[in-house]
Amino acid sequence: MSNATVQPSANAAKSQRRLPPEANILLVLVGISLVFEILGWMTQGQSFLFSWQRLSIMILQVSVIGIISVGVTQVIITGGIDLSSGSVVGGVAMFAMSFAQVSTYARAVYPSLTDLPAIVPILLGLGFGAVVGFVNGWLIAFTKIPPFIATLGTMVTVRGFAKWYTKGQPVSFPTEGFASIGKGMMPVLIFIAVAIIFHIAMKYTRYGKFTYAIGANMQAARVSGINVERHLIKVYVVAAVLAALAGMVVAARGQTAQAGMGLAYELDAIAMAVIGGVSLSGGRGSIIGTAIGMVIFGVIISGFTFLRLDAYYQEMIKGVIIVAAVVADVHRQKKRVKKS
Amino acid sequence: MVTAKTAAAIDRMKRRIEDMGVLSISGIRKEFPGVVALDNVQLKIRPGTVHALMGENGAGKSTLMKIIAGIYQPDAGEILLRGQPVTLKSPLDALEQGISMIHQELALMNSMTVAENIWIRREPKNGFGLIDHGKLFAMTQELFDRLNIKLDPKAQVADLTVAQKQMVEIAKAVSHDSDVLIMDEPTSAITEKEVEHLFTIIRDLRARGVGIVYITHKMNELFEIADEFTVFRDGKYVGTHSAKDVTRDDIIRMMVGREITDMFPKIDCPIGEVMLEVRNLDLPGVFHDISFQIRKGEILGLAGLVGSKRSNVAEALFGVTPAASGEILIEGEPVQIRSPREAMDHGIAFLTEDRKETGCFLILDCLENIQMALITRDHATAGFVDQKTVTKLAEDMAARLRVKTPNLSERVENLSGGNQQKLLIARWLLTKPRILILDEPTRGIDVGAKSEIHRLITGLAAEGVAVLMISSELPEVLGMSDRIMVMHEGHLAGFLDRAEADQVKIMDLAAR
Numbered sequence: 009m010s011n012a013t014v015q016p017s018a019n020a021a022k023s024q025r026r027l028p029p030e031a032n033i034l035l036v037l038v039g040i041s042l043v044f045e046i047l048g049w050m051t052q053g054q055s056f057l058f059s060w061q062r063l064s065i066m067i068l069q070v071s072v073i074g075i076i077s078v079g080v081t082q083v084i085i086t087g088g089i090d091l092s093s094g095s096v097v098g099g100v101a102m103f104a105m106s107f108a109q110v111s112t113y114a115r116a117v118y119p120s121l122t123d124l125p126a127i128v129p130i131l132l133g134l135g136f137g138a139v140v141g142f143v144n145g146w147l148i149a150f151t152k153i154p155p156f157i158a159t160l161g162t163m164v165t166v167r168g169f170a171k172w173y174t175k176g177q178p179v180s181f182p183t184e185g186f187a188s189i190g191k192g193m194m195p196v197l198i199f200i201a202v203a204i205i206f207h208i209a210m211k212y213t214r215y216g217k218f219t220y221a222i223g224a225n226m227q228a229a230r231v232s233g234i235n236v237e238r239h240l241i242k243v244y245v246v247a248a249v250l251a252a253l254a255g256m257v258v259a260a261r262g263q264t265a266q267a268g269m270g271l272a273y274e275l276d277a278i279a280m281a282v283i284g285g286v287s288l289s290g291g292r293g294s295i296i297g298t299a300i301g302m303v304i305f306g307v308i309i310s311g312f313t314f315l316r317l318d319a320y321y322q323e324m325i326k327g328v329i330i331v332a333a334v335v336a337d338v339h340r341q342k343k344r345v346k347k348s
Numbered sequence: 349m350v351t352a353k354t355a356a357a358i359d360r361m362k363r364r365i366e367d368m369g370v371l372s373i374s375g376i377r378k379e380f381p382g383v384v385a386l387d388n389v390q391l392k393i394r395p396g397t398v399h400a401l402m403g404e405n406g407a408g409k410s411t412l413m414k415i416i417a418g419i420y421q422p423d424a425g426e427i428l429l430r431g432q433p434v435t436l437k438s439p440l441d442a443l444e445q446g447i448s449m450i451h452q453e454l455a456l457m458n459s460m461t462v463a464e465n466i467w468i469r470r471e472p473k474n475g476f477g478l479i480d481h482g483k484l485f486a487m488t489q490e491l492f493d494r495l496n497i498k499l500d501p502k503a504q505v506a507d508l509t510v511a512q513k514q515m516v517e518i519a520k521a522v523s524h525d526s527d528v529l530i531m532d533e534p535t536s537a538i539t540e541k542e543v544e545h546l547f548t549i550i551r552d553l554r555a556r557g558v559g560i561v562y563i564t565h566k567m568n569e570l571f572e573i574a575d576e577f578t579v580f581r582d583g584k585y586v587g588t589h590s591a592k593d594v595t596r597d598d599i600i601r602m603m604v605g606r607e608i609t610d611m612f613p614k615i616d617c618p619i620g621e622v623m624l625e626v627r628n629l630d631l632p633g634v635f636h637d638i639s640f641q642i643r644k645g646e647i648l649g650l651a652g653l654v655g656s657k658r659s660n661v662a663e664a665l666f667g668v669t670p671a672a673s674g675e676i677l678i679e680g681e682p683v684q685i686r687s688p689r690e691a692m693d694h695g696i697a698f699l700t701e702d703r704k705e706t707g708c709f710l711i712l713d714c715l716e717n718i719q720m721a722l723i724t725r726d727h728a729t730a731g732f733v734d735q736k737t738v739t740k741l742a743e744d745m746a747a748r749l750r751v752k753t754p755n756l757s758e759r760v761e762n763l764s765g766g767n768q769q770k771l772l773i774a775r776w777l778l779t780k781p782r783i784l785i786l787d788e789p790t791r792g793i794d795v796g797a798k799s800e801i802h803r804l805i806t807g808l809a810a811e812g813v814a815v816l817m818i819s820s821e822l823p824e825v826l827g828m829s830d831r832i833m834v835m836h837e838g839h840l841a842g843f844l845d846r847a848e849a850d851q852v853k854i855m856d857l858a859a860r
């Protein structure tokens with residue numbers, strides 16, 4: 009390397025390859041799993057990891073929020089935040105379910121609109137999500153109010169809609185077709201499909217590259233010719249549509265929708281992303297990281313259940329984990345600032 | 349007898365400290381993943397001298413300065429401060445031991461006032477332990493008076509121009525009254541007039557016995573201000589000399605290890621039809637009644653002092669902050685440019701002045717930084733970026749501009765300042781513009797790469813591109829431009845032809 013110019017490709021192999029940031033997160037996952045494994049043998053006399061049943065319940069539990077988390081990841085990468093996803097879950101569950109009821113049920117919301125093919129409520133539900141996302145994106149891109157405030161507003165409004173929609177009555181008795189999107193391992197499959205699609209989108213498409221660019225330096229993104237406003241709207245629409253999908257999956261799985269569904273899901277989704285290394289200051293993170301973050305989240309919750317820890321403690325510990333993940337993120341930022 | 353001996357010993361000691369300098373470092377090594385930034389380098393700063401540190405982009409100058417300022421810890425080596433070995437654990441530690449630094453990249457807090465920025469963590473407190481703002485502003489005014497800086501201490505940093513921010517950084521560094529003052533390319537963002545001002549400040553500090561380390565890529569500054577200089581090449585020490593003993597060519601040879609003859613390799617090329625015409629462009633409170641033409645193949649230099657609003661005109665042309673009234677015509681057609689995107693639709697490219705604020709995506713890698721403007725328009729099918737082609741284009745351009753990095757997947761924040769600038773030039777050249785607007789294109793770029801960039805620019809002009817080049821380096825403006833437009837406080841001051849232009853005429857117009 010005596011010459012000033014370094015041929016990029018030729019020297020790639022020579023330079024020390026740094027591990028991708030996801031490797032660290034994977035290590036955390038392995039560590040936490042091992043701790044529960046050891047505690048399992050010590051206190052319960054059985055294995056934590058080698059129980060297919062426990063693992064499948066765990067992954068089912070987190071998959072729905074995992075779907076939301078994929079959307080939230082993109083929002084956080086642009087440097088924003090989306091607090092409305094939990095409400096969208098509730099609102100869409102109610103709204104979509106009202107178009108998915110069977111005719112044999114006497115008190116359907118729309119008695120004349122029963123036994124519709126499953127695609128109708130699904131499209132309506134996704135459309136509902138898109139509208140909410142558009143409002144979020146528009147407010148953030150054009151009125152320049154902080155994402156926290158904009159999405160807090162829609163969070164409250166959409167939750168209000170969910171309660172108003174049937175005056176608080178649950179909506180139940182979906183058609184076979186609609187219910188099938190929540191059956192068995194469907195939520196997990198949907199999560200995997202969503203994660204793969206967006207992993208590819210974030211890495212190989214303009215959409216993904218613009219998302220990172222905006223989060224890294226919004227002004228530079230604009231000067232580089234990216235239509236920042238339009239792109240932000242797209243990102244918030246994607247996030248809300250994924251939350252809507254999650255909402256329908258939950259409703260279909262439980263075969264009922266209630267206005268309070270999805271409460272605080274946004275926080276769990278943000279937590280998964282942050283645990284997975286997505287930086288709250290934008291520009292950094294990946295879908296793979298978030299997926300690992302989701303599993304870490306699941307392992308911790310199911311680990312505490314396995315150790316018969318009281319549910320109240322679980323809640324509190326969840327809070328501690330979220331704070332810890334953010335502290336880790338801030339620490340990483342500090343190190344970066346110091347370095348440069 | 350004993351006393352005479354002791355006196356002699358003390359005298360020897362004193363001479364030794366004189367000889368060792370206020371700061372003396374040796375054997376310093378610093379490695380980053382994949383790069384040895386510094387390998388066994390040395391540097392000795394005498395009190396009351398200006399010591400220039402020279403070297404190509406990525407030679408390790410800023411890295412060494414960051415070690416001296418306590419930001420990085422060296423992997424090996426010794427630092428002697430006033431003859432005593434020291435470790436500098438943090439920037440604060442270095443400051444307390446009498447070392448302050450002006451960074452290559454501006455690092456002020458945009459949301460705070462000038463005064464708050466200067467005295468950060470040293471604010472005067474009142475009886476309640478709260479910041480005494482009256483005193484704070486008074487202290488700042490006093491400092492500005494001493495340095496003859498005309499700026500409002502109460503101004504928000506966000507509202508300042510790059511050059512004004514640079515002056516604030518200088519005032520801040522001086523305010524520490526340190527024994528050692530490091531200036532990492534302090535003049536890359538300011539114009540001739542401020543440079544003179546800065547030199548007055550530096551001469552004053554030198555007379556007070558401060559040891560100054562001065563980094564620059566502007567050769568003429570070196571001879572004007574430096575007493576001694578040290579050259580690094582590829583992280584290694586090359587030599588230290590007195591500025592009197594050498595010529596400009598000697599230094600360049602030491603820096604790059606080869607001869608660079610052609611400083612402004614301007615090609616005489618035929619000048620064609622009018623490509624860009626601007627009529628009565630106006631933005632109230634900023635610039636007024638700006639009209640000019642640039643022809644195909646022509647390089648129009650734009651000169652002016654700080655506050656002449658040169659950059660604002662460029663920003664208006666590119667739609668960053670559109671003008672309020674006036675006309676823009678491209679090849680005779682009137683066009684509307686309301687955003688950078690629309691400007692790019694018309695084939696305009698714009699290299700901005702402030703690489704940190706509006707240029708680099710610091711946390712993304714080199715490849716993403718180079719390709720970002722290109723992929724907004726081309727090289728994507730159904731949204732998927734044609735990465736193979738784009739990577740090839742980016743690699744070729746990076747090699748041509750001599751970008752120094754282990755590989756293009758390195759994060760841009762890990763590159764040296766000059767190499768970041770090269771990436772941005774690469775970004776815009778790849779978009780193949782018809783009209784190329786360059787705001788301080790060679791800011792922070794070393795001599796070798798500079799002439800390569802100049803060659804690229806004239807090459808583009810020869811292909812029929814219309815170029816508008818803003819530069820505070822008068823030799824660059826004179827060497828590269830077919831015509832020179834001079835601005836003064838938001839107004840056109842006049843045009844000069846290549847044949848008639850010289851530094852004096854430009855300065856006359858610029859200063860009125």
Ligand SMILES: Nc1ncnc2c1ncn2[C@@H]1O[C@H](COP(=O)(O)OP(=O)(O)OP(=O)(O)O)[C@@H](O)[C@H]1O
Pocket residue numbers: 347348380381383384385403404405406407408409410411412452752753761762763764765766767792794
């Ligand atoms: N934090 C870092 N991580 C990795 N590499 C780094 C880091 N900082 C600097 N480098 C590398 O060390 C080398 C020296 O960089 P440095 O910034 O000291 O150069 P410089 O001489 O100041 O150049 P310039 O004239 O462009 O400012 C470069 O190759 C750069 O890529």
Ligand SMILES: [Mg+2]
Pocket residue numbers: 409410411452532764765766
């Ligand atoms: Mg540097």
